[in-house]
Amino acid sequence: MKKRIIIIGGGVAGLSTGIYAQLNGFDSTILEQGAQPGGLCTAWFRKGYRFDYSIQWLVGTRFGVFNDIYKETHILTDEVKVIDSKYHTLTHLQSGKDFLIYTDIEEWQDYLIANAPEDEKAIKKMCRHMNWCKKLQPFEMPPPLRTPIDYLKALFSSFWTLITILRFKNMSCNEYFNKLGFKNSWIQEGLIKNYKNDNFSVIAFLLMLSWYTQKNAGYPIGGSLGVAQRMEKRYNDLGGSIQYKHTVKEILTENGKAIGVELASGEKMMADYVVSAADGHSTLFNLLKGKYLTSKIKRAYKNWDRFSSIVQISIGVNDVLKTEYPIQVTLCQKEIGKTRITHSYRMINYCYDASFVPNGKTAIVIRFDSPYEIWEKMSKEEYAEEKKKIEQIGREIVEQHYPNSRDKIEVVDVATPLTTVRYTSNWKGAYQGFNPTRKNISQQLAQSIPGLDNFYMAGQWLFPGGGIPPSTQSGKWALQLICKKEKQKFISNDK
Numbered sequence: 312m313k314k315r316i317i318i319i320g321g322g323v324a325g326l327s328t329g330i331y332a333q334l335n336g337f338d339s340t341i342l343e344q345g346a347q348p349g350g351l352c353t354a355w356f357r358k359g360y361r362f363d364y365s366i367q368w369l370v371g372t373r374f375g376v377f378n379d380i381y382k383e384t385h386i387l388t389d390e391v392k393v394i395d396s397k398y399h400t401l402t403h404l405q406s407g408k409d410f411l412i413y414t415d416i417e418e419w420q421d422y423l424i425a426n427a428p429e430d431e432k433a434i435k436k437m438c439r440h441m442n443w444c445k446k447l448q449p450f451e452m453p454p455p456l457r458t459p460i461d462y463l464k465a466l467f468s469s470f471w472t473l474i475t476i477l478r479f480k481n482m483s484c485n486e487y488f489n490k491l492g493f494k495n496s497w498i499q500e501g502l503i504k505n506y507k508n509d510n511f512s513v514i515a516f517l518l519m520l521s522w523y524t525q526k527n528a529g530y531p532i533g534g535s536l537g538v539a540q541r542m543e544k545r546y547n548d549l550g551g552s553i554q555y556k557h558t559v560k561e562i563l564t565e566n567g568k569a570i571g572v573e574l575a576s577g578e579k580m581m582a583d584y585v586v587s588a589a590d591g592h593s594t595l596f597n598l599l600k601g602k603y604l605t606s607k608i609k610r611a612y613k614n615w616d617r618f619s620s621i622v623q624i625s626i627g628v629n630d631v632l633k634t635e636y637p638i639q640v641t642l643c644q645k646e647i648g649k650t651r652i653t654h655s656y657r658m659i660n661y662c663y664d665a666s667f668v669p670n671g672k673t674a675i676v677i678r679f680d681s682p683y684e685i686w687e688k689m690s691k692e693e694y695a696e697e698k699k700k701i702e703q704i705g706r707e708i709v710e711q712h713y714p715n716s717r718d719k720i721e722v723v724d725v726a727t728p729l730t731t732v733r734y735t736s737n738w739k740g741a742y743q744g745f746n747p748t749r750k751n752i753s754q755q756l757a758q759s760i761p762g763l764d765n766f767y768m769a770g771q772w773l774f775p776g777g778g779i780p781p782s783t784q785s786g787k788w789a790l791q792l793i794c795k796k797e798k799q800k801f802i803s804n805d806k
């Protein structure tokens with residue numbers, strides 16, 4: 312008889328776990344509290360507009376270990392067009408000037424030198440470091456299944472990248488840019504002020520540009536919901552069963568083994584294995600009642616920075632608002648309702664993906680960090696009032712960026728940190744788990760927990776930085792670990 316796996320959570324990590332479970336001959340069920348697949352990797356519809364909530368870039372769209380996973384799980388298929396944009400972001404600086412980050416390192420270098428010739432040496436050094444990061448490839452196997460040969464292979468194939476990582480792994484972006492000693496005030500504002508967060512790791516920044524420049528971090532047309540729906544179809548086609556509106560209340564254990572789950576409805580479902588791809592904090596502290604915390608887990612949840620929670624204002628405009636720079640950041644100090652913006656807000660114009668809107672219209676999204684603490688104790692009335700204020704400011708921001716568009720706005724939707732928590736249960740609305748800082752960039756949390764057999768975790772909370780690539784990979788890793796335990800060969804494809 313087939314062994315049974317219960318997977319908690321139908322985000323990309325849970326869907327990936329389910330796909331590999333089916334490929335390897337298990338009988339799996341995904342239990343998802345919401346009504347659709349994808350978790351954070353989602354979109355919603357308002358008056359014919361689709362508003363996306365996740366993917367701006369996807370590491371691994373062209374080659375490598377993540378790309379293999381995308382093909383195996385149908386995140387990418389031959390029919391999905393991937394676009395590689397010329398620009399990463401356009402930043403409006405407070406001095407009134409603009410600062411571009413190109414996705415191509417050589418082009419960016421030329422642009423920076425042309426505008427700040429006195430910094431040529433420092434610019435070239437920074438771009439050299441990015442080029443050194445190009446060779447990084449993630450491991451195929453989870454840490455417990457790697458052999459010394461895997462580490463040796465990584466050392467040979469990624470030598471310069473690993474040296475660069477070792478050299479800068481304890482450095483923040485801010486320290487790094489200061490150390491390069493830029494003299495030009497425009498570059499200082501564009502880099503030092505823009506990346507002023509004390510802790511954000513420079514390795515994350517260097518790697519990001521190295522992936523972009525190899526055209527290996529594109530955007531799949533159809534966006535986040537397209538990804539989630541293809542994964543759901545792949546899972547269903549392989550015979551998997553996904554149960555929506557099924558909230559897990561507790562992971563059942565007996566004699567140091569996970570044996571099933573209890574749902575909020577009181578129903579119990581038994582299984583040979585349980586994989587939780589739900590939010591890490593609620594898995595460990597609620598579903599497992601804090602009984603299986605290692606010192607590393609305690610340290611991480613106590614000391615590691617989280618991504619902030621965010622507000623997303625989604626705006627549908629009955630006109631084609633064209634821009635060469637779809638992702639724009641505005642550095643500012645500004646009150647938006649009760650949130651004091653101390654750094655910036657971000658605006659995305661989805662004009663590059665026609666699947667978002669009916670012909671002749673534009674979908675725009677504005678995002679800004681907004682601490683969860685502002686929201687958690689709001690009364691219903693305060694909440695409604697706050698959303699109204701934010702909606703109004705959203706309209707004004709669009710008008711500033713696209714003059715004369717105010718009267719063409721057809722729909723404004725405000726999603727808050729409470730929306731994120733309501734739909735995905737992510738801890739305090741942190742939309743990508745732990746922030747990748749100089750303290751944790753080279754660390755990750757284990758998928759299994761000492762003292763609890765037949766239980767694994769998957770998803771963004773295991774890896775500082777989060778994101779779709781490691782989340783989906785952790786689903787594959789969970790099945791590699793289970794197959795090893797079952798002494799069966801792991802299969803990654805049905806072709």
Ligand SMILES: Cc1cc2nc3c(=O)[nH]c(=O)nc-3n(C[C@H](O)[C@H](O)[C@H](O)COP(=O)(O)OP(=O)(O)OC[C@H]3O[C@@H](n4cnc5c(N)ncnc54)[C@H](O)[C@@H]3O)c2cc1C
Pocket residue numbers: 319320321322323324325342343344345349350351352364365366367368369370557558559560588589590593734735736737742743769770771772777778779780782
């Ligand atoms: C605004 C934004 C922009 C982003 N941009 C990018 C990007 O450009 N590139 C990129 O790679 N990543 C990006 N990300 C991050 C990426 O979307 C996430 O890291 C990834 O989707 C996390 O997947 P997950 O499956 O680990 O977690 P989640 O998506 O949180 O899925 C967990 C699922 O578990 C369910 N669940 C929770 N508790 C229970 C329970 N008790 N019972 C049943 N079900 C439960 C939830 O409903 C949810 O569906 C972005 C995210 C956001 C929000």
